[in-house]
Amino acid sequence: MSPVAPSPFGRVAAAMITPFTADHALDTDGAQRLAVRPADEGCDAFVLSGTTGESPTTTDAEKEDLIRAVVEAVGDRARITAGIGTSDTRHSVEPARRAEKAGAHGLLAVTPYSSRPTQEAVAHHLRTVADATGLPVLLYDVPGRTGTALTADTLQRLAEHPRIAGVKDCAYDLMKSARLLATTDLAYYAGCDEQSLPLRALGGAGCVSTVANVAPREVRAVLDAFDAGDTAGATRRHLRLVPLIEAMMATETPGTVTAKALLATLGLPGGPPRPPLLPTGPALTAQPAEVLRAVRER
Template sequence: MTSPSSTAPAPPLGRALCAMVTPFTDDGVLDLDGAQLLADRLVAEGCDGLVLSGTTGESPTTSDDEKAALVRAVAEAVGDRARIVAGVGSYATRHTVEMALQAEKAGADALLVVTPYYSKPPQDAVEAHFLEVADATGLPLALYDIPGRTGTRIEPDTMLRLADHPRIVAVKDCAYDLMATQKVLSQTDLAYYTGCDEFILALYAVGGVGYISTVANVVPRRLRAIIDAFDAGDTAGARRLQQQSMELIELMMGAGLPGTVTSKALLNALGLPGGPVRAPLRPASRQATDGLLAAYEAL
């Protein structure tokens, strides 16, 4: 396993990343113009990285061709102002490799690869899966650890072994296990990004490098301000900003609706690109949208 260096490495994917929604037209077709407009706004408002076709980007219901087209369009819109991280994970190693190669060809800067889901592979198979994907392209790779959705976590000892691969550079951490996270942080140079908006400040304070946020779709500047305040030595200000954001974070991420649904409800209400969600997801109710708007306006 690698050992942590005496000085923290530069964040390989940026610091403030948005897990961007995938905009669709009213009839459910991929809206590339809308994606470019939204990406440009997010970068202008403080995001230095965009994650495409992740959980929030409705990756289970978009085709491989749509995923590649989205990478090309967003890369064209933001140029070198932000890193483009393509979600390419699936439950099949061969398919994941194919999507990784397609994302590289389309212009992605890095890959986000989720633990294979449904089949619940043992840890040696999880490790082999990630190594095969990492060997397939020349792009840096972030491991996406979200056992609540996949049914399988990436155990800390597996993380420690995977950290030896030169292209496995980061983790999107949605495991809700701060003990395990700090174990890996203390023994490797893996760059940890929280995927849970309520942990932005907490993980950053113990050695994380930033966040991959769903809530950033609607308040990118507000979330960026949390880590900027911490970096400036204003820990009280960072704490205040995190706490002030919690009502909106809870409504968007912890009130029973997926973050994709709540993000698109707010974006649509604000006149920003979003569009409908694809089945089996369903749009937020008018009552839920009104509550989200109230929390957004209060923030």
């Protein structure tokens, strides 16, 4: 039995890449192929058009097409959360509404980046997005990319909104996470793979995992073991994943690029990233590919 209540965003969510053709067009057929495998191997949710999904370089229409393709591919087997955030509050409302019409079950709303708004302005932005549809909203707290962290006080106030239901936590601040888990009903998700087990132990709802693009069964097995009361087994499984997490996420090469390169070694679609991201060469792919093989062969 899971130690936390069910969440509208699922438990083990793949932070899915957005596949492109060789000429950088959206590959919806590839997206359907990519979605089926994690769903078959235990992911009960997907987050589309997040950081790993190259949201800054895809259009609103492409984001909508991607949602429709994945919803069609996985049916009712997985919850679909659609990334709709931009730095423009008025603009963010439109993709939110399009995502709802396309069949998404929830929205991922990032704090505005580059403009560095105040906490009150950030809260206004996120409430405006939450007011735009009837879908639950997963806040994306990733100050390393946006330059603006959601403070504990701001999160406390946002938690009072009837549709703000969770946080994708990439803030690297477990004290803040623990405080919000203790004082709100927000569903907390580890947005950094290395924190999936620690956050679950604090009462987190699950994870949004880039590594689940290539090793979904292994990512889920960590939480399954913990939820079954096998904490030692969960720790062993988590530590076995650490070399893969490090190879994919802790280098100068972005996780999106590494994930696409590894999917290619598995014979799965991904295609090139869109500039400014550039594909990695065979030499840089070899070591993560070897680590992935070792993880999946255990």
